[in-house]
Amino acid sequence: MKFLHAADIHLDSPLRNLALSNTEATDRIRRASRDAFTRLVDLALSEGVSLLVLAGDLYDHDTPNMQIALFLRRELSRLAEAGISVAVVLGNHDAGNRMTTLLSLPENTRIFSSRAPETLILEECGVAVTGQSLREGPVNDNLARDFPAPRKGYFNIALLHTSLGGSPDHDVYAPCSLADLSSRAYDYWALGHIHKGEIVSRDPYVVYPGNLQGRHARETGPKGAVLVEVRDGKVVSCDLVPLDVVRWHQLEVDLGGAETLREAGDRIRGVLSETLRQSGERPAVVRVILSGRTPLASGPLRGSGAQRDLVAETAGELLSGEIWVEKVVGRLVPPKEEESAEKGETGEEFFSIVSELMADERALAEVLASDLEELRGRLPEPLRLRLDPGAPETLFPDREDLFSALRTLLSRGETP
Incomplete structure (x- = not known):
């Protein structure tokens, strides 16, 4: 039996502080959350999974959007036609989204209540999924403590949107400890809320898949969903499958000692080329930080416009893939700052x-x-x-x- 675990889809998350001159790039980034979700459904179909669990923040906000809701229903219907079940809990971003109740979803999809934990039994694959959605507003309760005992004779999945022990980049919701989760004796805790993927524990499995698609320059690296295979009631594989359609990178290029624009351009080109290689076939969106002590800082690269022009021109010379410059951050230091640096x-x-x-x-x-x-x-x-x-x-x-x-x-x- 195989299942997919995804979270923090944030469908149509708004673009914040995005200043790309390339209109096509902006449009593709704007569509990225939906395109990544389509890839998730494609993966579920190609892998023949029995179940897709979505651990919160399917929508980015509470404001109803019919276009997004209809898109979601179409994609879930593709899974329904293949006999794939979908289990969903709501997170802090979409707990109040009325589209979850106003628009009917396919029969294969179950959205769990926020009032108390509920259990979905899937006899055909021997799985019991227990979950609880977040309610609107702050949730400071330890919801994990109220999860019932696991169902005997089934592979038990617990589904929860939680900050667990806390993260500096995320607000606290439904806080709990790893000990709280372990004590409930579930086989797999499918968590959401933290956007960085992590297998927190393997006994039992406690997993954050991270978000499906990076949305800005602080959400860098591969993003996707976790594909889990279970045999004889035990997890035999648990792997992140990248599904992002564009990938964000934050790059630092050390121009220390560079004396000519050609030398600076060569260093920038080397970093950008390696980034494209890591991104594979998908476009790379980069925030480039230029650092180091160089005479160029008080000369041809003195202004932010000149620094951005150099990076943009260098990126445009790369023919091996698509790379879009989101921002250039200048931290160059001219040599005369030697004394002040002390x-x-x-x-x-x-x-x-x-x-x-x-x-x-x-x-x-x-x-x-x-x-x-x-x-x-x-x-x-x-x-x-x-x-x-x-x-x-x-x-x-x-x-x-x-x-x-x-x-x-x-x-x-x-x-x-």
């Missing part, structure tokens, strides 16, 4: 902290709000005029320019 936080240590803040809007807002007036007076006029001291988030779209301005201050021996 000043602790006012050098590289300081910019390491700033780099982390730039990836976290909430933390960046808190830091900027604490001493914004003094910083505002030292910024270049275009940034200063766009900045509202009472709303530091107004500067977020210009964060890369802010980063560059701070570097300039330090290179002059000033402190921000």
Whole structure:
């Protein structure tokens, strides 16, 4: 018996902060969540699985969307025609989506209640699936503790959308411990919510498949679903099958010591070529970080526009596959910053902290709000005029320019 475990589909997740000049690329990324789900159904059919379990966040949000709901019903109907059962729990993103009740789904699909755990018995394959959806709003209860004892004589799958012990990149929902799951004596815990795939335990199996398709530059690497094979009531294989239609990468290119644009381009080309190789036949969407101490930082690569142009031109020269540049982040340091680099936080240590803040809007807002007036007076006029001291988030779209301005201050021996 084989089954597929997927989670965090986030159908039609909106594109956030995507600034691709390539319209075709933007359209393909916009369709990626649906195309990946179609690949999931194709895999279920080609592998002849008995069951597909979906561990939450099928939809990206609670707002009803008839087009997406009809797409979902069409794909689930393909599974129904092949006699493949589908078990679904709702997660924090789709717990309130009315389409789960307003639009009828094929008879092969079961959405579990949020009121209490329910069990679906599949006699034909000897499987019992027990699951509970999340309710709307915060869920701080340990739902796993209320799961009933497993059914004797069946391979028991538990289906839950949970943060487990917690993750810095995800909000807490239905928290529980690995010990809580192990104590329930299920054969396989099919979890969702954490977007990075991981086999947390093999005794019993506790698995996060990760999300089906990366949605932005922080969701990098292969994404897909877990294919599980069971023989004589035991898991004999549990493997991630990549199903993403585009793959996100965050790349750092060290231009330290580079003295010519040709040398810089060669280094960028080498990193991009290796990324394409790793992506296989699928397009690669890249965020490129240019770092290192080089005279180019105060010369031809001084501005963010020049840095992006160099990366985009280099990417366009690659003929072996599709690679789309989402953003170029400049962290180049001119040689004259040698002295300021020795000043602790006012050098590289300081910019390491700033780099982390730039990836976290909430933390960046808190830091900027604490001493914004003094910083505002030292910024270049275009940034200063766009900045509202009472709303530091107004500067977020210009964060890369802010980063560059701070570097300039330090290179002059000033402190921000």
